[in-house]
Every structure is written in C-alpha cells, then in structure tokens.
Amino acid sequence: MFILSLGIREQYEISLLQLILMQVNSDKILKRVLFAASLVILLIAAAMIFSLFKGSLPSISRFGWGFLFSPEWDPTQGREHYGALLFIVGTLLTSIVALIIALPLAFFTSLFVAEYFRGTKIAAIVSTLVDLLAGIPSIIYGLWGFYMLRPFIVSLGLSPQGFGVLTSALVLAIMVVPYATSLSNNTIMMVPNELKEAAYSLGATRLEVIRNVILPSARSGMAASYILAFGRAIGETLAVTMLIGNENIIPKGLCSTGNTMASVIANQFGEASGLQLSSLIEIGLLLFVITTLINAAGKYIIKKIA
C-alpha cells in the first residue's frame, strides 16, 4: 500500500506530509486534536479548583466555617488566628459603593451612545474612549488615585490621609464603567425599532420612549452588565491595595480605611508561610467562588434574554 502510494507521490508530486495525511484519516486526526485541546482548558479549570482547595486545606481543617465569620487576622507566632470576615466585608463594601457610583455614569453613557447619538460619529468616539478605560492597567489607576484623587479627598476634609473605602470605590467605579456600558449598549440597540416608532407615533417624548419602551425590554440585559461589572470590582487588586489603607479592621463608614480580600493576598503572600499562607490561599478560593457565582448569575441572565 505504502509503496503504491509512493508511486503516486512521484506521479503527482505531492509532499510527504500530504501523503501521510492521505494515508490516515486526516479528518479524524484533526477532530481528535481539537478535542484534546478543549480538554486543556477543562483540566486547567479543574486543577485550579483542586489546587486552591488543597492549598487551603490546613486552614479549612483548623478554622472550619469559623474562617468566614471571624474578624480576627493575627499572624503573631504562637497565637495565630485567621478569619476572613473583615476582608469579605471590605471587599463587598468597596465594590457595592463603586457600583453605586458607576451606575449613573454607565446608565447615561449607554443611553448617550446607544440611543441619543446612536450611529453618529460622536457616539463612536465616546464609546471608544470609554473602552479605553478598560485598557488602562490597574496599577495606573492606583497611581492616579494615590497622587491625584487622594490629595483631593484630603482637601475635602473627608479623611486625614485620604485612604479608605470611598477613595478606592471612586477609582473602582471608573474602572468598571466600561464593563457596565459595553453590554448595556448592545441590549439597548437590540430594542426593536417598531416598538419605539409606535410610541413616538402616539406622541411620546424621547424620555417616555426610554422609560416605557427601551428600559422594559433592555432591563435584564443592563442588569446583567452591572452584575458583571460588580464581579470585576470584587477581583480588582492593585488599585484598591494602593488606596484602601490596608488596615485590618472592618470599615466603620465610607471614609474609614479597611482591607479587601485581593489586597491582603497582594500584601502578605510574599512573606507568608505555613498556616498564614494556607489562609491566604483560602481567601483566594473564596474570591474565586464569589466571582464565579456573580459571573454565572450575570451569564444566566444574558442567556435567558438571548
């Protein structure tokens, strides 16, 4: 067979590789290669959960569920005790405040781009600029917050050093606006024109069209995009680390300092070992679980409306 096909090779001047591909069923091979590649991402995800869980086992077996509810984080040798409560509270608080600040910005920006100036050059420019916000690295937001925003907060007399929940939330809000707008834009644009035209023909003003036609049909898509933006805010590390103050307390108010889950990992991972390292990995596991749940909720809503 092979000798026969070698003859074919001379006859038709085809390359050896093509010959080999002719010998075996190339379709089947390619399908297998593609399938094998898909296993890689599956393995990465599974191994990720496994490694995070394995790494946090010492901490889990020592503190159990109490880890989630203990506000104490004490690495002192001899009386080590770790609890994640203050980081969980700090993370949720900064992210929620950030989302509240980002909401009006994102809401009106998507209306601007997808409704008021839809299809115009100015809308294209605005949406490109907003998308650029997503491209700026986290550490640059941190620097900007530290050197520009923090002195401003101090000059307002909100807090003596300028660090705290509010400062981080303001920067986070700017960071997540592009995530909140991009999907909202799409859902607003997907509202059928017939519906809008029907309302206009009845004499509705633009605001009334937005309120009675666009928002009811774009509502769930917009909600999903805000949820995804919230998920982004929770995982943000460096910008928050530079601005939250990194004090291991439960924030008492908007201007109080605090700490977040991502920040404590960034700050302490390098020097940690033993139980402390394991506790930090457990915080990482928590962060993974929380962001995955939030993203899954967002995706679920998107799927339902699609």
Next chain:
Amino acid sequence: MDQTTTLNKKYTSSLSDKEDSSNLLIQSRKLKDRLFKIAAMVFSFITIGMVFLIIGSLLAKGLRQINWAFFTQVAPDTFSAMMAKSSGQVIPGGIVNGILGSIYLVALASAMAVPFGILIGVYVYENSKKRYAAIIRDIADILQGVPSIVIGIIAYIWIVVPLTKGYSVFAGSVALAIMMLPLIVRSTEESLKMVPETLKEAAIALGAPYYKVILRVLIPSSFSGLMGGILLAISRVLGETAPLMLTTLGNPQVNWHIEKPISAVPLLIWQFYNDPNMVDLIWSSAVFLMGFVLILNLTSRWICARKKI
C-alpha cells in the same frame, strides 16, 4: 405588541381627559425630556472627562523623565536615585530590565496561549451545538472572570513551589497564559462566526478535507479577527501586576534565564511606588506602559473593525 396597546391607552386617555390642562402637561413632559437628555450628556461627559483626566495628568508628569537612557539602562538603586533627587537632577537609569522582561513574559505566554486558544476556539465553533462545547465556552467565561491575583496564586502553587523552586519567568508567563487563554478562545470563536457559512460549504463541496477547510478557508478569512483578539489579550495582560507579584518577583538586572526571577514594567512601577526616592521614574514608566497598552488596544480595535473577506 401588548406594550404598544398599553402605551396607546395611556396617551389617548391622558390627552382626552385633560383637554384643558393639556398645554401645561405637554410643556412639563417636554421639560422632563429635555432635562433627562441634559443629564445623559452631563454624565457621559463626566465619564469621558475621566479618560482625559487620567491620561492627561500622566502625560503631564511623566514625559519629563523619558529620554534615551530610559530605554537603555536598568533601573537605578535607591541610593543613586536619592543623590540625583537631592541635587535636583533627573534620576539616572531607565527601565530596560522591565521592558525586556515584559516582552519576554508576554512572548512566552503567547507561545503557550495562542495555539491552544485558537484550537479550542475552532473546536467550540465547530461543535457549537454540542453540550460539551457549551460547557467549554462557559468554562472559558468563568476563567475570564477569575481575579488576576487568584491566577497568581495558582501559578505560585503549580510552578513556583514544585517546578522552578523559586520565583521565575516561567511561573509568570504561565499565569499570563492562563489569563490570555479564555480571551483568545472567545475572540477566535466570535471571529469564526463572522465567516459566511457559504464559504465553508463551498470548500466542502469541492471535496476539501476538514483540515483544509479550517486552515485554508476559516482561519485566513477570519485572520484579522483572530489577530485583533490576540493583540487585545496581549494588551490586557501586559499591564497586569498582581499575578507577577506572586510569580516573578522582579529583578534589578536583565535576565534571560527561564527559571530565574525577572522584572516587568508594571512590577517596576510597583517597586518605584514603594520607594520614595523613585517618584519621578513612576510617572515616566506609567506613561510608557499606558502608551504601549493603549496603542496595542487601539490597533486591535482597528484590525477588528476593518472589513474582512
């Protein structure tokens, strides 16, 4: 359709019942409408104002320090920076160790993530109706949402501890590759979807084998989309700092050994930020990083926006 009928009722009734006060009503409706539009414009301008504020303040502070040495010399130590600062000079040295490190890390990460990302993207596209492919797509979405610091922990557990026994280039690039992979998978799938079905059918009808349909038809005709997706993924990981803090640590010298620590531009910025003598270098490094990332970002958009086929 029921929406239209409810609207219909609402406005016809409101017009007929209040014939006398309708003028006033219309005026107030118009006023509200105008106020809302103004609000939309104000908030949008606040948002884009932020872009200019951030980029502008960085440029204003950072351009001064950018000179030839900035791209050719390694980062200075604290002492020489302090001396230069106290005598009012520009801080000597540059960030070449960071620039080369960033390129090294990203190149290695791309070498790992791009082939797998494209293969998985093709798989998901080809089997889009299968349940298994939908699961793979969901997993890519989940991976995309995992915070970068958690990816750093993973690379630390997988590479730093057992393989390289210390902070290393390899660990950092694995972390970046894990972050790039889902982005490339999704962008590959999205750009393959743009290829007209007829093109594929024509190739199959001509008797082209499956691999040829993919290599000669699908990938070439969605090439700009693929490139755009890869560039976007690179621009995303280029500015990442958190995972590198846990995996590559930083290095004051240029390093080419894969199992040794290495520096990167964002890591250097973090290091300068923590050193009061280096403040001036922060800004120029930040301008450099942001400029590089944004140019990549815009290039990828430009490539994606060009009409394909």
